[in-house]
Amino acid sequence: MSWGMAGPFHSLQFLSMQNQRIVSIDIFRALTMFMMIFVNDFWTLYDIPEWLGHAKADEDRMGLSDWVFPGFLFIVGLSIPFAIQARRNKGASGLQIFRHIVKRSFALVAMGFFMVNLENINVEMLPVSKFVWQLLMAFSIVLIWNIYPDKKAFKRIPERGLQLAGILILVFLGIIYKGGTPEDPEWLRPHWWGILGIIGWAYFLCATIFLILGKKIVPFILVVLVFQLMNAMEFGAVAGARLPFILVVSASNHATVASGILVTLLYMKYGKRNQIGSFVGLLAGFGAISVLYALITRPEWGISKIRATPSWTSICIGISTASFMVLYGVSDLLNKTSWANFIKPAGRSTLTCYLVPYFYYPVIALAGVSLPDELKTGAIGIVKSLAFAYLMIYITGVMERLNIRLKV
DSSP: OOEEEEETTEEEOOOOGGGTOOHHHHHHHHHHHHHHHHHHTGGGOBSOOTTTSOOOTTOSOOOTHHHHHHHHHHHHHHHHHHHHHHHHHTTOOHHHHHHHHHHHHHHHHHHHHHHHHHHTBOTTTOSSOHHHHHHHHHHHHHHHHBOOOOOHHHHTSOHHHHHHHHHHHHHHHHHHOOEEOSSSEEOSOOSSOHHHHHHHHHHHHHHHHHHHHOSOHHHHHHHHHHHHHHHHHTTTOBTTBOOSSOBSBOHHHHHHHHHHHHHHHHHHHHGGGTOHHHHHHHHHHHHHHHHHHHHHHHHHHOOOTTTTOHHHHHHHHHHHHHHHHHHIIIIIISOOOGGGGGGHHHHHTHHHHHHHHHHHHHHHHHHTOOOOGGGSBHHHHHHHHHHHHHHHHHHHHHHHHTTOOBOO
Protein backbone atom coordinates (compact mmCIF):
# COMPACT_ATOMS: atom_id res chain seq x y z
CA MET A 1 0.00 0.00 0.00
CA SER A 2 1.04 3.59 -0.45
CA TRP A 3 -0.36 7.05 0.34
CA GLY A 4 -2.46 6.36 3.38
CA MET A 5 -5.91 5.60 4.48
CA ALA A 6 -4.79 2.33 5.97
CA GLY A 7 -4.22 3.80 9.37
CA PRO A 8 -2.99 6.77 11.39
CA PHE A 9 0.47 6.76 9.84
CA HIS A 10 0.15 4.75 6.64
CA SER A 11 -1.07 6.18 3.36
CA LEU A 12 -2.04 5.65 -0.26
CA GLN A 13 -1.04 7.33 -3.52
CA PHE A 14 -2.67 10.29 -5.18
CA LEU A 15 -5.49 8.74 -7.18
CA SER A 16 -8.34 10.14 -9.17
CA MET A 17 -11.98 10.39 -8.15
CA GLN A 18 -12.71 7.66 -10.67
CA ASN A 19 -10.97 5.31 -8.24
CA GLN A 20 -13.27 6.45 -5.43
CA ARG A 21 -10.49 8.10 -3.48
CA ILE A 22 -10.45 11.37 -1.62
CA VAL A 23 -7.14 12.80 -2.74
CA SER A 24 -7.56 15.73 -0.36
CA ILE A 25 -7.09 13.45 2.67
CA ASP A 26 -3.69 12.39 1.35
CA ILE A 27 -2.65 15.98 0.69
CA PHE A 28 -4.06 17.14 4.03
CA ARG A 29 -1.96 14.51 5.80
CA ALA A 30 1.20 15.50 3.97
CA LEU A 31 0.65 19.23 4.55
CA THR A 32 -0.01 18.68 8.24
CA MET A 33 3.15 16.62 8.63
CA PHE A 34 5.10 19.38 6.90
CA MET A 35 3.61 21.89 9.34
CA MET A 36 4.30 19.62 12.30
CA ILE A 37 8.00 19.37 11.47
CA PHE A 38 8.08 23.12 10.81
CA VAL A 39 6.59 24.15 14.17
CA ASN A 40 8.52 21.45 16.06
CA ASP A 41 11.72 23.17 14.90
CA PHE A 42 10.78 26.45 16.58
CA TRP A 43 12.76 25.46 19.67
CA THR A 44 15.88 26.28 17.63
CA LEU A 45 14.71 29.84 16.86
CA TYR A 46 14.64 33.20 18.59
CA ASP A 47 12.13 36.06 18.36
CA ILE A 48 9.40 34.45 16.28
CA PRO A 49 5.92 36.03 16.13
CA GLU A 50 3.49 34.97 18.86
CA TRP A 51 0.88 33.89 16.32
CA LEU A 52 3.20 31.15 15.07
CA GLY A 53 4.13 29.58 18.39
CA HIS A 54 2.30 27.86 21.22
CA ALA A 55 0.24 29.91 23.65
CA LYS A 56 1.03 29.51 27.35
CA ALA A 57 -1.29 27.56 29.63
CA ASP A 58 -2.68 30.68 31.28
CA GLU A 59 -3.31 32.52 28.00
CA ASP A 60 -6.69 32.66 26.29
CA ARG A 61 -5.50 32.35 22.71
CA MET A 62 -3.90 29.98 20.23
CA GLY A 63 -1.12 30.18 17.69
CA LEU A 64 -0.58 28.21 14.49
CA SER A 65 1.40 25.61 16.46
CA ASP A 66 -1.64 24.97 18.66
CA TRP A 67 -3.69 23.73 15.70
CA VAL A 68 -1.22 21.41 13.95
CA PHE A 69 -1.52 18.39 16.25
CA PRO A 70 -5.34 18.37 16.46
CA GLY A 71 -5.30 18.80 12.70
CA PHE A 72 -3.43 15.52 12.46
CA LEU A 73 -5.82 13.84 14.90
CA PHE A 74 -8.67 14.95 12.65
CA ILE A 75 -6.92 13.31 9.68
CA VAL A 76 -6.53 10.09 11.68
CA GLY A 77 -10.30 10.10 12.04
CA LEU A 78 -10.82 10.80 8.33
CA SER A 79 -8.77 7.69 7.51
CA ILE A 80 -10.34 5.18 9.90
CA PRO A 81 -13.55 4.31 7.97
CA PHE A 82 -11.60 3.71 4.75
CA ALA A 83 -9.04 1.56 6.53
CA ILE A 84 -11.60 -0.66 8.23
CA GLN A 85 -13.71 -0.90 5.07
CA ALA A 86 -10.63 -1.96 3.10
CA ARG A 87 -9.94 -4.77 5.56
CA ARG A 88 -13.56 -5.89 5.46
CA ASN A 89 -13.38 -5.98 1.65
CA LYS A 90 -10.41 -8.33 1.97
CA GLY A 91 -12.50 -10.69 4.09
CA ALA A 92 -11.15 -9.79 7.52
CA SER A 93 -13.46 -10.56 10.42
CA GLY A 94 -14.35 -8.06 13.13
CA LEU A 95 -12.05 -9.84 15.58
CA GLN A 96 -9.14 -9.74 13.11
CA ILE A 97 -9.68 -6.02 12.53
CA PHE A 98 -9.82 -5.38 16.28
CA ARG A 99 -6.54 -7.23 16.77
CA HIS A 100 -5.03 -5.02 14.08
CA ILE A 101 -6.33 -1.91 15.84
CA VAL A 102 -4.77 -3.10 19.12
CA LYS A 103 -1.45 -3.83 17.39
CA ARG A 104 -1.28 -0.38 15.79
CA SER A 105 -2.32 1.38 18.98
CA PHE A 106 0.29 -0.44 21.04
CA ALA A 107 3.02 0.45 18.54
CA LEU A 108 2.17 4.15 18.65
CA VAL A 109 1.88 4.21 22.45
CA ALA A 110 5.21 2.39 22.84
CA MET A 111 7.02 4.82 20.54
CA GLY A 112 5.43 7.81 22.24
CA PHE A 113 6.39 6.43 25.66
CA PHE A 114 10.10 6.29 24.81
CA MET A 115 10.04 9.68 23.08
CA VAL A 116 8.47 11.33 26.12
CA ASN A 117 11.08 9.83 28.41
CA LEU A 118 13.78 11.19 26.11
CA GLU A 119 12.48 14.66 27.03
CA ASN A 120 12.86 13.86 30.73
CA ILE A 121 16.24 12.15 30.65
CA ASN A 122 18.97 13.15 33.11
CA VAL A 123 22.11 13.54 31.03
CA GLU A 124 24.39 13.62 34.08
CA MET A 125 23.16 10.26 35.34
CA LEU A 126 23.00 8.53 31.96
CA PRO A 127 25.97 6.20 31.21
CA VAL A 128 25.94 7.27 27.53
CA SER A 129 25.34 10.55 25.74
CA LYS A 130 21.72 11.65 25.47
CA PHE A 131 22.26 11.97 21.72
CA VAL A 132 23.50 8.36 21.50
CA TRP A 133 20.45 7.22 23.49
CA GLN A 134 18.19 9.11 21.07
CA LEU A 135 19.87 7.69 17.99
CA LEU A 136 19.61 4.14 19.32
CA MET A 137 15.95 4.69 20.14
CA ALA A 138 15.19 5.95 16.63
CA PHE A 139 17.24 3.13 15.07
CA SER A 140 15.37 0.50 17.10
CA ILE A 141 12.03 1.92 15.95
CA VAL A 142 13.17 1.54 12.33
CA LEU A 143 14.26 -2.05 12.93
CA ILE A 144 10.97 -3.01 14.55
CA TRP A 145 8.46 -1.24 12.31
CA ASN A 146 10.16 -1.01 8.92
CA ILE A 147 8.44 -2.55 5.89
CA TYR A 148 11.09 -4.99 4.72
CA PRO A 149 11.16 -5.64 0.96
CA ASP A 150 10.90 -9.18 -0.31
CA LYS A 151 14.31 -9.24 -1.92
CA LYS A 152 17.08 -11.80 -1.84
CA ALA A 153 19.49 -9.39 -0.16
CA PHE A 154 17.17 -9.15 2.83
CA LYS A 155 16.48 -12.87 3.09
CA ARG A 156 19.96 -13.36 4.54
CA ILE A 157 18.81 -11.58 7.68
CA PRO A 158 15.23 -12.60 8.50
CA GLU A 159 12.79 -9.81 9.22
CA ARG A 160 12.00 -11.33 12.61
CA GLY A 161 15.68 -11.17 13.52
CA LEU A 162 15.89 -7.47 12.72
CA GLN A 163 12.74 -6.79 14.71
CA LEU A 164 14.09 -8.77 17.66
CA ALA A 165 17.31 -6.74 17.50
CA GLY A 166 15.25 -3.56 17.68
CA ILE A 167 13.32 -4.83 20.69
CA LEU A 168 16.55 -5.78 22.47
CA ILE A 169 17.94 -2.29 21.85
CA LEU A 170 14.82 -0.75 23.40
CA VAL A 171 15.16 -3.07 26.40
CA PHE A 172 18.80 -2.02 26.77
CA LEU A 173 17.84 1.66 26.58
CA GLY A 174 15.24 1.06 29.25
CA ILE A 175 17.77 -0.63 31.54
CA ILE A 176 20.29 2.20 31.35
CA TYR A 177 17.70 4.98 31.46
CA LYS A 178 18.02 7.57 34.22
CA GLY A 179 15.60 10.39 34.89
CA GLY A 180 14.76 12.68 37.75
CA THR A 181 17.55 13.88 40.06
CA PRO A 182 20.37 12.10 41.94
CA GLU A 183 18.34 12.58 45.13
CA ASP A 184 15.09 11.41 43.52
CA PRO A 185 15.92 9.24 40.48
CA GLU A 186 13.20 8.07 38.13
CA TRP A 187 12.91 5.23 35.67
CA LEU A 188 10.83 5.22 32.49
CA ARG A 189 7.30 6.46 33.14
CA PRO A 190 4.49 8.20 31.23
CA HIS A 191 5.06 11.85 32.15
CA TRP A 192 2.60 12.35 29.30
CA TRP A 193 2.03 10.07 26.34
CA GLY A 194 3.64 12.21 23.67
CA ILE A 195 2.31 12.96 20.20
CA LEU A 196 2.40 9.35 19.03
CA GLY A 197 1.02 8.01 22.29
CA ILE A 198 -1.96 10.36 22.24
CA ILE A 199 -2.64 9.37 18.64
CA GLY A 200 -2.43 5.72 19.66
CA TRP A 201 -4.93 6.01 22.52
CA ALA A 202 -7.40 8.15 20.55
CA TYR A 203 -7.09 5.90 17.50
CA PHE A 204 -7.73 2.79 19.60
CA LEU A 205 -10.96 4.01 21.17
CA CYS A 206 -12.42 5.75 18.11
CA ALA A 207 -11.53 2.94 15.68
CA THR A 208 -13.05 0.40 18.07
CA ILE A 209 -16.25 2.44 18.35
CA PHE A 210 -16.45 2.70 14.56
CA LEU A 211 -15.85 -1.04 14.25
CA ILE A 212 -18.90 -1.58 16.48
CA LEU A 213 -21.21 1.10 15.05
CA GLY A 214 -20.28 0.88 11.38
CA LYS A 215 -21.28 3.62 8.94
CA LYS A 216 -24.18 4.99 10.98
CA ILE A 217 -24.09 8.77 10.91
CA VAL A 218 -26.59 9.62 13.65
CA PRO A 219 -24.99 7.35 16.28
CA PHE A 220 -21.61 8.84 15.44
CA ILE A 221 -22.96 12.35 15.85
CA LEU A 222 -23.88 11.24 19.35
CA VAL A 223 -20.36 9.88 19.86
CA VAL A 224 -18.89 13.27 18.97
CA LEU A 225 -21.32 15.02 21.32
CA VAL A 226 -20.54 12.61 24.16
CA PHE A 227 -16.80 13.21 23.80
CA GLN A 228 -17.42 16.97 23.72
CA LEU A 229 -19.51 16.64 26.88
CA MET A 230 -16.78 14.57 28.55
CA ASN A 231 -14.22 17.20 27.58
CA ALA A 232 -16.38 19.85 29.27
CA MET A 233 -16.81 17.66 32.36
CA GLU A 234 -13.03 17.48 32.70
CA PHE A 235 -13.37 21.12 33.78
CA GLY A 236 -16.44 20.60 35.95
CA ALA A 237 -18.34 22.82 33.55
CA VAL A 238 -21.52 20.72 33.28
CA ALA A 239 -23.73 21.50 36.27
CA GLY A 240 -20.56 21.55 38.35
CA ALA A 241 -20.01 17.84 37.72
CA ARG A 242 -16.55 16.56 36.92
CA LEU A 243 -15.80 13.51 34.83
CA PRO A 244 -15.45 10.60 37.30
CA PHE A 245 -12.86 8.86 35.12
CA ILE A 246 -10.42 9.62 32.33
CA LEU A 247 -9.91 7.96 28.96
CA VAL A 248 -6.12 7.77 29.49
CA VAL A 249 -5.80 11.01 27.52
CA SER A 250 -8.19 13.97 27.40
CA ALA A 251 -11.56 13.45 25.73
CA SER A 252 -10.52 16.43 23.58
CA ASN A 253 -8.37 14.08 21.50
CA HIS A 254 -11.14 11.52 21.10
CA ALA A 255 -13.62 14.23 20.09
CA THR A 256 -11.25 15.42 17.36
CA VAL A 257 -10.66 11.94 15.92
CA ALA A 258 -14.39 11.15 16.10
CA SER A 259 -15.14 14.37 14.21
CA GLY A 260 -12.83 13.26 11.41
CA ILE A 261 -14.66 9.92 11.25
CA LEU A 262 -17.99 11.74 11.06
CA VAL A 263 -16.81 13.82 8.10
CA THR A 264 -15.79 10.69 6.22
CA LEU A 265 -19.15 9.07 6.99
CA LEU A 266 -20.84 12.10 5.47
CA TYR A 267 -18.70 11.65 2.36
CA MET A 268 -19.53 7.96 2.15
CA LYS A 269 -23.24 8.78 2.17
CA TYR A 270 -23.31 11.91 0.02
CA GLY A 271 -19.99 12.25 -1.82
CA LYS A 272 -20.36 9.08 -3.85
CA ARG A 273 -23.94 9.76 -4.93
CA ASN A 274 -23.24 12.91 -6.90
CA GLN A 275 -24.58 14.94 -4.01
CA ILE A 276 -21.48 17.07 -3.73
CA GLY A 277 -23.49 20.17 -2.88
CA SER A 278 -25.06 18.41 0.09
CA PHE A 279 -21.69 17.07 1.23
CA VAL A 280 -19.98 20.46 1.05
CA GLY A 281 -22.97 22.12 2.71
CA LEU A 282 -22.84 19.63 5.59
CA LEU A 283 -19.10 20.21 5.98
CA ALA A 284 -19.63 23.95 6.10
CA GLY A 285 -22.42 23.54 8.64
CA PHE A 286 -20.40 21.21 10.87
CA GLY A 287 -17.39 23.52 10.76
CA ALA A 288 -19.51 26.60 11.50
CA ILE A 289 -21.26 24.90 14.45
CA SER A 290 -17.90 23.84 15.88
CA VAL A 291 -16.49 27.37 15.70
CA LEU A 292 -19.71 28.89 17.07
CA TYR A 293 -19.64 26.49 20.04
CA ALA A 294 -16.03 27.47 20.69
CA LEU A 295 -16.81 31.18 20.62
CA ILE A 296 -19.89 30.86 22.87
CA THR A 297 -18.03 28.80 25.47
CA ARG A 298 -14.74 30.70 25.30
CA PRO A 299 -15.63 33.01 28.22
CA GLU A 300 -16.15 29.92 30.38
CA TRP A 301 -13.03 27.93 29.51
CA GLY A 302 -10.79 30.05 27.35
CA ILE A 303 -8.90 28.72 24.35
CA SER A 304 -5.90 26.71 25.55
CA LYS A 305 -4.13 23.78 23.97
CA ILE A 306 -2.07 22.96 27.06
CA ARG A 307 -5.22 22.64 29.19
CA ALA A 308 -7.14 21.00 26.29
CA THR A 309 -10.17 23.23 26.84
CA PRO A 310 -13.43 22.41 25.02
CA SER A 311 -13.27 25.79 23.26
CA TRP A 312 -9.84 24.94 21.84
CA THR A 313 -11.03 21.47 20.85
CA SER A 314 -14.01 22.83 18.96
CA ILE A 315 -12.25 25.67 17.17
CA CYS A 316 -9.55 23.24 15.99
CA ILE A 317 -12.26 20.88 14.70
CA GLY A 318 -13.83 23.82 12.87
CA ILE A 319 -10.50 24.88 11.35
CA SER A 320 -9.72 21.29 10.33
CA THR A 321 -13.13 20.85 8.72
CA ALA A 322 -12.76 24.12 6.79
CA SER A 323 -9.22 23.20 5.71
CA PHE A 324 -10.36 19.82 4.47
CA MET A 325 -13.31 21.42 2.62
CA VAL A 326 -10.95 23.77 0.76
CA LEU A 327 -8.54 20.95 -0.10
CA TYR A 328 -11.43 18.76 -1.21
CA GLY A 329 -12.60 21.47 -3.59
CA VAL A 330 -9.14 22.08 -5.04
CA SER A 331 -7.84 18.52 -5.17
CA ASP A 332 -10.91 16.36 -5.75
CA LEU A 333 -13.45 18.59 -7.47
CA LEU A 334 -11.01 20.65 -9.55
CA ASN A 335 -8.44 17.83 -9.79
CA LYS A 336 -5.54 20.20 -8.99
CA THR A 337 -2.93 18.07 -7.22
CA SER A 338 0.44 18.73 -8.88
CA TRP A 339 1.14 21.65 -6.52
CA ALA A 340 1.48 19.13 -3.67
CA ASN A 341 4.01 16.84 -5.35
CA PHE A 342 6.89 18.26 -3.30
CA ILE A 343 5.40 16.88 -0.07
CA LYS A 344 4.40 13.43 -1.37
CA PRO A 345 6.93 11.52 0.77
CA ALA A 346 5.36 13.04 3.90
CA GLY A 347 2.09 11.35 2.95
CA ARG A 348 3.44 8.06 1.66
CA SER A 349 5.76 7.51 4.63
CA THR A 350 4.27 9.69 7.33
CA LEU A 351 5.69 7.88 10.35
CA THR A 352 9.13 7.74 8.74
CA CYS A 353 8.94 11.47 8.10
CA TYR A 354 8.03 12.14 11.73
CA LEU A 355 11.01 10.07 12.89
CA VAL A 356 13.67 11.64 10.63
CA PRO A 357 14.29 14.65 12.93
CA TYR A 358 15.04 12.19 15.75
CA PHE A 359 18.08 11.18 13.70
CA TYR A 360 18.92 14.65 12.40
CA TYR A 361 19.12 16.62 15.66
CA PRO A 362 21.47 14.25 17.56
CA VAL A 363 23.72 13.73 14.52
CA ILE A 364 24.11 17.50 14.14
CA ALA A 365 24.75 17.89 17.86
CA LEU A 366 27.36 15.11 17.95
CA ALA A 367 29.04 16.60 14.89
CA GLY A 368 29.24 19.96 16.65
CA VAL A 369 27.45 21.76 13.82
CA SER A 370 25.63 24.94 14.76
CA LEU A 371 24.13 27.70 12.67
CA PRO A 372 24.91 31.33 13.53
CA ASP A 373 22.21 33.16 15.48
CA GLU A 374 21.55 35.39 12.47
CA LEU A 375 20.05 32.37 10.71
CA LYS A 376 17.89 31.44 13.71
CA THR A 377 16.25 34.77 14.40
CA GLY A 378 13.02 36.36 13.19
CA ALA A 379 11.96 36.03 9.57
CA ILE A 380 15.25 34.44 8.50
CA GLY A 381 14.83 31.83 11.22
CA ILE A 382 11.31 31.05 10.03
CA VAL A 383 12.61 30.52 6.50
CA LYS A 384 15.28 28.25 7.99
CA SER A 385 12.62 26.11 9.70
CA LEU A 386 10.58 25.93 6.51
CA ALA A 387 13.67 24.74 4.65
CA PHE A 388 14.33 22.27 7.47
CA ALA A 389 10.82 20.82 7.13
CA TYR A 390 11.32 20.35 3.39
CA LEU A 391 14.73 18.78 4.00
CA MET A 392 13.16 16.22 6.36
CA ILE A 393 10.60 15.33 3.68
CA TYR A 394 13.33 15.06 1.05
CA ILE A 395 15.33 12.74 3.31
CA THR A 396 12.17 10.69 3.80
CA GLY A 397 11.98 10.26 0.02
CA VAL A 398 15.60 9.12 -0.05
CA MET A 399 14.90 6.62 2.73
CA GLU A 400 11.97 5.26 0.71
CA ARG A 401 14.32 4.54 -2.17
CA LEU A 402 16.59 2.72 0.29
CA ASN A 403 13.63 0.56 1.38
CA ILE A 404 13.33 2.28 4.77
CA ARG A 405 9.67 2.98 5.35
CA LEU A 406 7.85 2.51 8.61
CA LYS A 407 4.38 1.05 9.02
CA VAL A 408 2.19 0.42 12.03
